[in-house]
Amino acid sequence: MMTDQLSSVFAALADPTRRAIVARLADGAATVNELAAPFPMSLQAISKHLKVLERAGLITRGREAQWRPCRLDAGPLRDAVEWMERYRRFWDERYDRLGGYLRELQEQTPRKEQNNEQAG
Amino acid sequence: MMTDQLSSVFAALADPTRRAIVARLADGAATVNELAAPFPMSLQAISKHLKVLERAGLITRGREAQWRPCRLDAGPLRDAVEWMERYRRFWDERYDRLGGYLRELQEQTPRKEQNNEQAG
DNA sequence: GGCATGCTCAACCAGTTGGTTGATTAACTA
C-alpha cells in the first residue's frame, strides 16, 4: 500500500515536524543539521522524516562535500491542492449550486443556502 | 500525538479508500452500506474509515432509524488548502520573486527564472 | 594517517493503522 503519490504526499504532511521542515525549507535550502536544530529529537529521527518527504517528492537532496542540502519541491503540493479543490464548493459559498469552477471565474454569485442535499 | 486538526485531516486523506469515500459523498449523503458497496473489504473496515474521517471533521453523521447517513463537511479541507497555498510560489511561476499573494491579485507578471535560492 | 564533522544505516521498541471475524446493539417488520 501507499504506492500512489497522493497518498504519500498527504501522509508526509500529516506530521507537524515534517510540516515545520517544509515551512523552514520555504526560506531556502538547508542541511540536515540545520533542519534538526529546532526539534527536541535526534538527528536520525529528522533524517527519517526527510526520507519520508523525499519519497513523497516534496524535497530533493543534493551533495556538497559532507553536507546533504535539502530543498523544497512543491510540485506534489499542487496535485494535492487540485484534489482538494474539487470539493471547494462544499466550503466556499460562491461555488454553491453552480457546479463548476469556470462559472465562478466569470461571475461571483454571493447567494447562499442549499449547502447540503445535492442529490445522488 | 495527532492532536492537531491539520495532522488529522492530512492523515485522513492519506488513504485511497477514504479519499474515494470523500469523492462519493460529494455526490450527496450516503449510508455506511452504500459507501461500503464499491470496496472489496468488510463493512467494519469501512466503519473504521468513517470514524477516521469523522474525527478529522471531514464528515458528519446523522441518525435516521437504523441508518447513520454520512455527509461531507469540507471545512477542514479549506484549512489544509490554506496551509498548502503558502507554498504556491514554489510551483506557480506567477508567484516568483513577488513574495506576496496580494501583488498577484492586482497584476499578473508572467516573468520567470529564479525559481530557487530565495535566501533565508 | 588520524581525527572531527555530517549524515546514514541497522536494530530495536512501543504505539498506531488497516484489516479480519464474531458478538452485540438499535430499529424496523411480521
Place this chain on the structure above:
DNA sequence: TAGTTAATCAACCAACTGGTTGAGCATGCC
C-alpha cells in the same frame, strides 16, 4: 415475541510509524 437489517463494538493480527541508540561511511582539515 421473533426475525431481519444497519451498524458498531471488541478482540485479534500483521504491517507500519516515529522514536531511540550504536555503529559505520564520506568528507574535509591538521
